[in-house]
Amino acid sequence: MSKTFHDLNPSQRILLGPGPSMVHPRVLRSMATPVIGYMDPDFLAIMADVKDLLQQTFQTENDLTLAVPGTGTSAMEAAISNLVEPGDKVLACVQGYFGERLAEMGERHGADVTRLARDWGDVFEPKAIESAVSEGEYKLVTLVHAETSTGALQPGISAIARACHQAGALLVLDCVTSLGGVALEVDAWDVDVAYSAGQKCLSGVPGLSPITLSARAVKAIGDRSTPPSVFYLDLNLLDRYWGSSPAYHHTAPTSTMYALREALRMVQEEGLEARLARHMANAKRLWDGLEALGLTLWVEDESLRIPSLTTCRVPEGFDEAKLRARLRDEFNVEIAGGFGPLAGKIWRIGLMGESSRHEYVTLLLGALRELLID
Amino acid sequence: MSKTFHDLNPSQRILLGPGPSMVHPRVLRSMATPVIGYMDPDFLAIMADVKDLLQQTFQTENDLTLAVPGTGTSAMEAAISNLVEPGDKVLACVQGYFGERLAEMGERHGADVTRLARDWGDVFEPKAIESAVSEGEYKLVTLVHAETSTGALQPGISAIARACHQAGALLVLDCVTSLGGVALEVDAWDVDVAYSAGQKCLSGVPGLSPITLSARAVKAIGDRSTPPSVFYLDLNLLDRYWGSSPAYHHTAPTSTMYALREALRMVQEEGLEARLARHMANAKRLWDGLEALGLTLWVEDESLRIPSLTTCRVPEGFDEAKLRARLRDEFNVEIAGGFGPLAGKIWRIGLMGESSRHEYVTLLLGALRELLID
Numbered sequence: 096m097s098k099t100f101h102d103l104n105p106s107q108r109i110l111l112g113p114g115p116s117m118v119h120p121r122v123l124r125s126m127a128t129p130v131i132g133y134m135d136p137d138f139l140a141i142m143a144d145v146k147d148l149l150q151q152t153f154q155t156e157n158d159l160t161l162a163v164p165g166t167g168t169s170a171m172e173a174a175i176s177n178l179v180e181p182g183d184k185v186l187a188c189v190q191g192y193f194g195e196r197l198a199e200m201g202e203r204h205g206a207d208v209t210r211l212a213r214d215w216g217d218v219f220e221p222k223a224i225e226s227a228v229s230e231g232e233y234k235l236v237t238l239v240h241a242e243t244s245t246g247a248l249q250p251g252i253s254a255i256a257r258a259c260h261q262a263g264a265l266l267v268l269d270c271v272t273s274l275g276g277v278a279l280e281v282d283a284w285d286v287d288v289a290y291s292a293g294q295k296c297l298s299g300v301p302g303l304s305p306i307t308l309s310a311r312a313v314k315a316i317g318d319r320s321t322p323p324s325v326f327y328l329d330l331n332l333l334d335r336y337w338g339s340s341p342a343y344h345h346t347a348p349t350s351t352m353y354a355l356r357e358a359l360r361m362v363q364e365e366g367l368e369a370r371l372a373r374h375m376a377n378a379k380r381l382w383d384g385l386e387a388l389g390l391t392l393w394v395e396d397e398s399l400r401i402p403s404l405t406t407c408r409v410p411e412g413f414d415e416a417k418l419r420a421r422l423r424d425e426f427n428v429e430i431a432g433g434f435g436p437l438a439g440k441i442w443r444i445g446l447m448g449e450s451s452r453h454e455y456v457t458l459l460l461g462a463l464r465e466l467l468i469d
Numbered sequence: 470m471s472k473t474f475h476d477l478n479p480s481q482r483i484l485l486g487p488g489p490s491m492v493h494p495r496v497l498r499s500m501a502t503p504v505i506g507y508m509d510p511d512f513l514a515i516m517a518d519v520k521d522l523l524q525q526t527f528q529t530e531n532d533l534t535l536a537v538p539g540t541g542t543s544a545m546e547a548a549i550s551n552l553v554e555p556g557d558k559v560l561a562c563v564q565g566y567f568g569e570r571l572a573e574m575g576e577r578h579g580a581d582v583t584r585l586a587r588d589w590g591d592v593f594e595p596k597a598i599e600s601a602v603s604e605g606e607y608k609l610v611t612l613v614h615a616e617t618s619t620g621a622l623q624p625g626i627s628a629i630a631r632a633c634h635q636a637g638a639l640l641v642l643d644c645v646t647s648l649g650g651v652a653l654e655v656d657a658w659d660v661d662v663a664y665s666a667g668q669k670c671l672s673g674v675p676g677l678s679p680i681t682l683s684a685r686a687v688k689a690i691g692d693r694s695t696p697p698s699v700f701y702l703d704l705n706l707l708d709r710y711w712g713s714s715p716a717y718h719h720t721a722p723t724s725t726m727y728a729l730r731e732a733l734r735m736v737q738e739e740g741l742e743a744r745l746a747r748h749m750a751n752a753k754r755l756w757d758g759l760e761a762l763g764l765t766l767w768v769e770d771e772s773l774r775i776p777s778l779t780t781c782r783v784p785e786g787f788d789e790a791k792l793r794a795r796l797r798d799e800f801n802v803e804i805a806g807g808f809g810p811l812a813g814k815i816w817r818i819g820l821m822g823e824s825s826r827h828e829y830v831t832l833l834l835g836a837l838r839e840l841l842i843d
Binding site: 098100103105106107108110112114115117118123124125126127128129130131132133135137138141144147148164165166167168169171172176196199200203204205292294300301302322323324325326327328343344345346347348349350351353354356357360363423429434 | 484488502505511539666674676696698701718721724725797803
């Protein structure tokens with residue numbers, strides 16, 4: 096007798112973790128649209144819309160702007176595997192888990208990686224990166240804009256990009272938790288590679304991950320002496336598929352593309368400025384509320400906190416995993432714990448995209464009050 | 470003024486190309502289920518169901534059985550990038566586009582690749598592979614079970630696997646177009662790595678791709694002296710996430726996972742044997758009908774044709790791309806043209822999963838009659 100499998104019926108959660116965020120019913124419904132072929136003119140038109148909307152959201156005119164067919168980590172690896180050739184020197188700025196993941200990927204792809212490190216929760220003085228990049232002949236500098244593992248927002252990107260270019264290096268910026276929720280201006284700041292994920296501040300569903308490359312970065316790929324090792328993430332081949340004379344490379348994730356288009360359309364309808372203001376307003380509401388409960392935020396300087404991802408210390412004497420399980424089981428609310436050196440020490444609370452709503456902040460604060468104080 | 474983007478409303482197509490195939494409304498509806506977190510116990514239970522159902526479908530007890538978070542090409546690259554270390558010798562059996570793609574991936578990952586080639590549409594005499602593998606110290610043999618670019622089905626997998634093992638090599642088998650539509654017995658045939666895609670004979674949606682590894686293949690990964698270069702596709706890390714003490718590696722494509730589970734549940738409900746019989750019955754209907762229209766099938770030997778993917782010669786004097794466009798625009802039917810050496814020469818007609826239905830065969834044959842003869 097083989098096991099029988101019941102109808103799909105997962106619990107309905109309020110997603111206040113580091114992603115996926117809540118998905119609007121409009122976006123969910125878009126995925127019930129029948130699937131069409133990856134070379135169908137109607138599908139290519141949908142991809143053209145997605146590209147246009149991504150350029151608006153990244154605030155760039157970069158022609159090489161597309162969605163990598165995988166989750167955020169695949170976009171990170173597309174950046175690294177296309178730009179690194181074995182032996183290339185990379186300056187990896189590490190102030191948390193994702194900065195370290197970039198360094199590790201560089202090493203896996205054969206780069207000579209130098210780490211510039213800060214404690215988890217700190218950010219870099221832009222001058223520190225400016226001086227480090229001028230001291231070595233780096234091809235790439237990797238940096239995380241909004242470090243999801245710590246809640247800290249790196250300032251001074253524009254100045255850092257300028258210093259990278261003066262030293263002949265390219266700046267790769269991880270924007271997984273910032274795009275669509277935190278100010279990010281790819282062209283004005285002159286960032287060479289920026290990538291993100293569909294399921295965070297954009298509130299699409301996981302499985303497609305935006306990336307954009309400057310002309311400088313495209314030229315660096317063109318100047319390679321060997322093809323990138325990863326065929327699946329080869330940006331030349333991906334861009335050919337997304338371009339004006341599309342050629343087969345992979346079968347695009349149709350339904351996820353429908354969802355991304357609808358989510359980006361909602362970003363456009365709201366307007367980027369209004370969207371960032373909403374993220375900030377709900378973040379402040381959360382920060383004030385957590386402090387009113389006697390909790391301490393991990394990033395002390397308010398100007399260095401990520402509006403879409405807040406970290407706070409677990410109060411003394413509480414088992415954080417047990418409390419998170421109670422939030423989930425009793426309130427259907429998801430938040431996350433800490434990674435690595437911050438495991439057991441912090442909670443990570445995401446207010447991203449559709450999850451950034453007044454009512455969810457009120458619910459979470461009420462639930463925490465019941466669990467911690469009442 | 471920024472451009473406005475209309476409501477999503479692609480044409481409704483009958484998908485009779487090489488995938489994606491038609492998706493059942495049950496599967497489409499499953500994606501409207503609200504998204505939950507990738508570490509939520511409810512989501513981990515869904516993944517456990519998917520693993521169990523994949524083992525049934527692959528006919529294997531392999532513990533390392535999971536769905537790679539990308540399209541079929543990502544599963545192919547997971548196989549190659551985890552098993553190849555620079556300098557490893559690979560015997561690539563190339564009888565079409567996907568056999569060649571495997572060879573190219575091997576080269577990109579630094580393997581010393583020897584190609585054993587046949588004309589596109591031919592298959593290998595098992596003895597030819599058995600003798601080639603015994604002549605070199607190969608670590609891997611790559612082979613395509615059902616070559617989507619030619620319509621030819623490779624016989625004798627079990628004997629080929631035995632010869633590979635006698636020679637100390639592992640057999641990597643591309644089952645993208647066979648799993649769920651054509652007989653495939655991973656354990657009985659002793660295949661070391663088999664991978665597929667969600668959107669072909671399984672009729673899920675693109676974005677998750679099944680893979681399974683024998684204990685022998687898992688050991689080969691464990692014996693590597695360097696970590697696989699591709700972090701995103703690192704099978705040890707993916708397996709840890711899919712395992713009994715899940716650890717974060719990537720944000721799983723939630724909605725696509727819902728769809729894959731529902732699609733696999735439908736495979737189980739139909740029963741594998743009945744499903745294969747349905748694919749064969751509709752294929753025969755198509756083959757007979759095409760021949761009755763005076764068309765010639767590309768693979769002459771009926772026993773070497775893939776039931777889920779038929780290739781036929783474009784009749785003399787017709788512009789194949791124009792005819793395909795008319796099929797699409799006048800009948801909303803998608804079929805595909807040929808690749809590489811077969812471009813302009815053949816059509817590729819997929820009857821995969823939900824696309825393998827009597828009524829679609831009748832529609833296609835009727836439309837071809839109107840376009841070619843009436």
